[in-house]
Amino acid sequence: MYSRANIIKRIKNGEVLVNNKPIKPSYTLEEGNTIMLENFFREQEDQSLVGNMNIPLAILFENEDMVVINKQAGLQVHPSFNEKKNTLVNALLSRYPEIINVHDEGTDAQQRPGIVHRLDRDTSGVMVIARNLEAFCALKESFKNRNMEKKYLAVAKGIFTEKEGVIDKPIAKASSYKKQIIARHNTKTVIRPAETHFKVLEEFENCTLVELSPKTGRTHQIRIHLASIEHPIVGDVIYGLSSAKADKKEKVDLPVISAQRQLLHAQKLKFELFGKVYDFAAPIPADFDTFLAKIGKNRAI
Numbered sequence: 001m002y003s004r005a006n007i008i009k010r011i012k013n014g015e016v017l018v019n020n021k022p023i024k025p026s027y028t029l030e031e032g033n034t035i036m037l038e039n040f041f042r043e044q045e046d047q048s049l050v051g052n053m054n055i056p057l058a059i060l061f062e063n064e065d066m067v068v069i070n071k072q073a074g075l076q077v078h079p080s081f082n083e084k085k086n087t088l089v090n091a092l093l094s095r096y097p098e099i100i101n102v103h104d105e106g107t108d109a110q111q112r113p114g115i116v117h118r119l120d121r122d123t124s125g126v127m128v129i130a131r132n133l134e135a136f137c138a139l140k141e142s143f144k145n146r147n148m149e150k151k152y153l154a155v156a157k158g159i160f161t162e163k164e165g166v167i168d169k170p171i172a173k174a175s176s177y178k179k180q181i182i183a184r185h186n187t188k189t190v191i192r193p194a195e196t197h198f199k200v201l202e203e204f205e206n207c208t209l210v211e212l213s214p215k216t217g218r219t220h221q222i223r224i225h226l227a228s229i230e231h232p233i234v235g236d237v238i239y240g241l242s243s244a245k246a247d248k249k250e251k252v253d254l255p256v257i258s259a260q261r262q263l264l265h266a267q268k269l270k271f272e273l274f275g276k277v278y279d280f281a282a283p284i285p286a287d288f289d290t291f292l293a294k295i296g297k298n299r300a301i
Contacts, residue, residue, distance in 0.1 A: 026175035028188055051094030060280055065135035066128050070282035073124040073261050078112045102136045116140050125266025126282040142271050149270035152212040155263040156231040160208055163200040167225040171218045179238055180220045182228045194218045196225045204295045235259030
């Protein structure tokens with residue numbers, strides 16, 4: 001199977017022709033189109049997984065079915081074309097080698113053993129990993145059926161007018177496939193419902209500490225939803241400026257605030273597995289805590 005990134009690269013290189021003409025990755029196929037592949041072959045990539053003991057793991061809990069960690073910011077969850085040895089999966093394999101066969105039959109699933117959900121590379125916080133196939137299937141089903149209670153903390157730009165509410169906006173992939181977008185009436189990619197509950201915890205001069213509970217689990221959901229209401233997460237280089245209006249407001253009204261990464265932390269995760277309820281909380285990482293200390297001493301957490 002080809003990865004999406006590999007296909008996009010080949011399209012940009014002119015290796016995919018539609019009706020004998022090169023196309024852009026955003027091209028929408030129509031009935032009757034003729035597709036030609038030029039020099040389109042699968043490179044022999046090394047798909048073998050290796051353990052890496054040099055990556056530290058903050059273990060919150062473990063038993064025979066699962067391991068729960070507080071993932072550090074900057075750690076990619078599973079191997080990719082550009083990174084094969086320095087991911088969470090590599091760290092897990094060095095400590096729990098039995099997870100190597102804990103996966104389903106999805107595309108490239110063997111590169112994600114034990115992984116039932118993901119956090120962005122620069123998002124920290126609670127993650128649960130399955131150690132056997134039975135637990136893997138049960139946890140995947142819980143996420144699919146939205147039976148997981150998730151709470152995140154984020155530092156968002158600006159001051160919220162509404163102190164509590166729901167962001168209910170469907171999400172789709174951008175035509176460039178480089179990021180996600182709020183779906184609109186003319187969106188051509190697959191549209192998926194997305195819902196995020198938010199509650200303001202503490203207000204500072206030019207940003208807000210907010211608690212978020214995503215009811216769905218779309219890629220980049222919290223980051224996109226906050227940006228869509230013109231309160232992007234501090235340090236988010238992809239969705240940091242939600243619109244020209246938000247950009248103008250930030251430059252005119254607000255002092256510059258920045259961080260080394262998006263200040264988003266998966267603080268709590270509650271779920272049931274095999275008849276037992278588990279409730280985990282991940283301590284706030286040092287960089288997040290340091291940023292809060294700089295912008296104010298009183299914090300409602």
